[in-house]
Amino acid sequence: MSQFDNVSVVRQANVYFGGNVTSRVVLFADGTKKTLGIMMPGEYEFGADDKEVMEILSGHLKVLLPGKTEWLEINGIGVFTVPANTKFKLVVTTVTDYCCSYIAE
Amino acid sequence: MSQFDNVSVVRQANVYFGGNVTSRVVLFADGTKKTLGIMMPGEYEFGADDKEVMEILSGHLKVLLPGKTEWLEINGIGVFTVPANTKFKLVVTTVTDYCCSYIAE
Numbered sequence: 042m043s044q045f046d047n048v049s050v051v052r053q054a055n056v057y058f059g060g061n062v063t064s065r066v067v068l069f070a071d072g073t074k075k076t077l078g079i080m081m082p083g084e085y086e087f088g089a090d091d092k093e094v095m096e097i098l099s100g101h102l103k104v105l106l107p108g109k110t111e112w113l114e115i116n117g118i119g120v121f122t123v124p125a126n127t128k129f130k131l132v133v134t135t136v137t138d139y140c141c142s143y144i145a146e
Numbered sequence: 147m148s149q150f151d152n153v154s155v156v157r158q159a160n161v162y163f164g165g166n167v168t169s170r171v172v173l174f175a176d177g178t179k180k181t182l183g184i185m186m187p188g189e190y191e192f193g194a195d196d197k198e199v200m201e202i203l204s205g206h207l208k209v210l211l212p213g214k215t216e217w218l219e220i221n222g223i224g225v226f227t228v229p230a231n232t233k234f235k236l237v238v239t240t241v242t243d244y245c246c247s248y249i250a251e
Contacts, residue, residue, distance in 0.1 A: 043157045043158065044154045044173070047154070048154070048155055049149045049150060050153055052149060052182060052203060053148065053203055053243060054203070056241060056243070060186055060240075060241030065170055077155065077157060077170055079161075079168045079184065098157060098159070099158070135165075136161060136168075138158060138161070138168075140157055
């Protein structure tokens with residue numbers, strides 16, 4: 042059972058797209074931040090202010106990364122990186138559990 | 147910004163009702179456990195093994211507690227307690243953010 046230890050968790054959820062995407066902020070002692078989130082099936086476009094490393098813990102989705110023309114499909118587990126100050130699109134087919142790391146550059 | 151400090155968080159979400167209810171486990175140094183969760187609109191029945199204190203952080207729902215005939219309505223924030231080894235029903239009208247505390251007796 043993978044877990045984050047010695048962290049802080051913000052109680053209130055982040056709610057996007059009418060609740061179809063929600064997440065909780067996890068704060069680490071070194072000042073870094075991750076979110077643990079759920080995406081319901083749907084189509085979404087997100088903006089990344091910081092560089093983001095999106096780890097898919099479970100789910101089925103495809104992602105169109107900035108500057109790409111081919112969609113990346115993830116079925117089960119997977120990871121992709123989003124450059125800072127870009128947008129990316131997601132088509133989520135099944136309930137998707139994710140962990141997003143925000144990387145200050 | 148209310149947060150839990152010095153805790154562990156299980157990465158993988160708990161997923162119920164096809165993802166319409168999801169939660170993350172937060173573990174405290176004293177051995178106690180809470181979950182932070184999201185309920186999408188819908189009707190649900192839950193079983194409580196331990197005594198549960200359900201704090202609604204935001205949302206609109208009504209709850210039928212065990213042995214009751216009148217529904218308790220919560221719009222915004224609220225709290226209700228569920229005895230151990232009982233079932234309770236929820237009708238969730240809007241996306242609901244909650245914190246559930248499990249009380250060993």
